[in-house]
Amino acid sequence: MSIRPTLETRKATPTMEGAGVHLHRAFGFADPSELDPFLLFDDFRNDVPAHFEKGFPWHPHRGIETITYVLEGTVEHGDSLGNVGTLGAGDVQWMTAGSGILHQEMPHGNTRGQMHGFQLWGNLPSDQKMTAPRYQDVTAKDIPIVQDDDGTIVKVITGSFWGVTGPVDGIAADPQYLDITVPAGVRKTFRIDTYRRAFAYIFQGAGAFADASSPTGVLLEKEVMGEELNIRDLSGDRTLIRFGTGDEVTVQAGPDGVRFLLISGAPIDEPVAWHGPIVMNTQDELMQAMRDLRNGTFIKAAH
Incomplete structure (x- = not known):
């Protein structure tokens, strides 16, 4: 047996995402090889509803998986494929964005106005980046x-x-x-x-x-x-x-x-070519994703 050395210990950094959600980012948008296959990790904990209730309006994802784990409050979600639902305390949603999906997430506090959850982004290998999107919604009891x-x-x-x-x-x-x-x-x-x-x-x-x-x-x-x-x-x-x-x-x-x-x-x-929630392997693939967004074919490109 061998103990894993501690390479780094650091505090999560306050930042803002979506329509004004105050959160703390542990890592993301830096060196993608640092924690490969993981790209980003956010801690969205807050007890001031005005700091999170505007949520994350419609935005695209391609080439990644997003893992949302809720501890307090709820997250209402919907997507361009017609999927809708609500994550409660203890629930997990694992979304494989694959070839592309438009998605929104709207957090709400519990009875005390508190919201707490995490979102982790996992990369997809090149042979799965354009796979059909899918969800796995798991309730706390499961x-x-x-x-x-x-x-x-x-x-x-x-x-x-x-x-x-x-x-x-x-x-x-x-x-x-x-x-x-x-x-x-x-x-x-x-x-x-x-x-x-x-x-x-x-x-x-x-x-x-x-x-x-x-x-x-x-x-x-x-x-x-x-x-x-x-x-x-x-x-x-x-x-x-x-x-x-x-x-x-x-x-x-x-x-x-x-x-x-x-x-x-x-x-x-x-290799990683990265622009926000779109993660491909090459700049050419990234530019194609941008063209798909502009011409309305972003969510129809699965193969």
């Missing part, structure tokens, strides 16, 4: 939850973990998407296939992730005169941790516990 004896809780959204397989399937990046809660003071190790790129995103509590470069391979130290563990370099709310190669990730939960997403996927290793 997402399996497993609990260990130490109180660690894992929601398995996609992929297999601890003998349980998540309900989302057929995704190009073969991802593992886990929502993990580790109780206060508990140290926990999670296996990840070596070939996958991986990151964690802390959104509640705080924890210290092991680093292969430390002498013991963990961010822990014992007091000289006792067995109490002191935690150094705690990472807290809205923090991205990007991991290197290995097959284990170890975290020590802080005094209030830690909740984080642990996401990994198989790299595609292809």
Whole structure:
């Protein structure tokens, strides 16, 4: 077994998208190889309705998959193919945009006016970029939850973990998407296939992730005169941790516990030509997508 080194720890950056939605971006619109096959990750958490209710009006997608996971509030969605629906707390929507779709998402707060969710963009390989669009809408009750004896809780959204397989399937990046809660003071190790790129995103509590470069391979130290563990370099709310190669990730939960997403996927290793929510392999393909938008053939180009 080998601990994955911590390549980078950084806070998500406040930004604005759509018609004025205030959110925090953990990564996106930078080096697409950094977390290949993943392109972008946004945390749209807010308790001021005026900062999110104008939502994300009609916009195009091509060549990617968008994964929306709602924790609080609801998201009403619709598309150019006539699909409509509402995501509630705990629900997931996995949209394969493929050859092209026009889409809108309108968030609403819960009874306390709070909205919280995440959106992850996954790239599609060249041979699937022009596939027909499809949805996988998964309700909270259909997402399996497993609990260990130490109180660690894992929601398995996609992929297999601890003998349980998540309900989302057929995704190009073969991802593992886990929502993990580790109780206060508990140290926990999670296996990840070596070939996958991986990151964690802390959104509640705080924890210290092991680093292969430390002498013991963990961010822990014992007091000289006792067995109490002191935690150094705690990472807290809205923090991205990007991991290197290995097959284990170890975290020590802080005094209030830690909740984080642990996401990994198989790299595609292809060139990326990118303009907003349209991601192709070449500039010529990108320009063709723009022409399709202008001449009205954008959502009819599947093959």
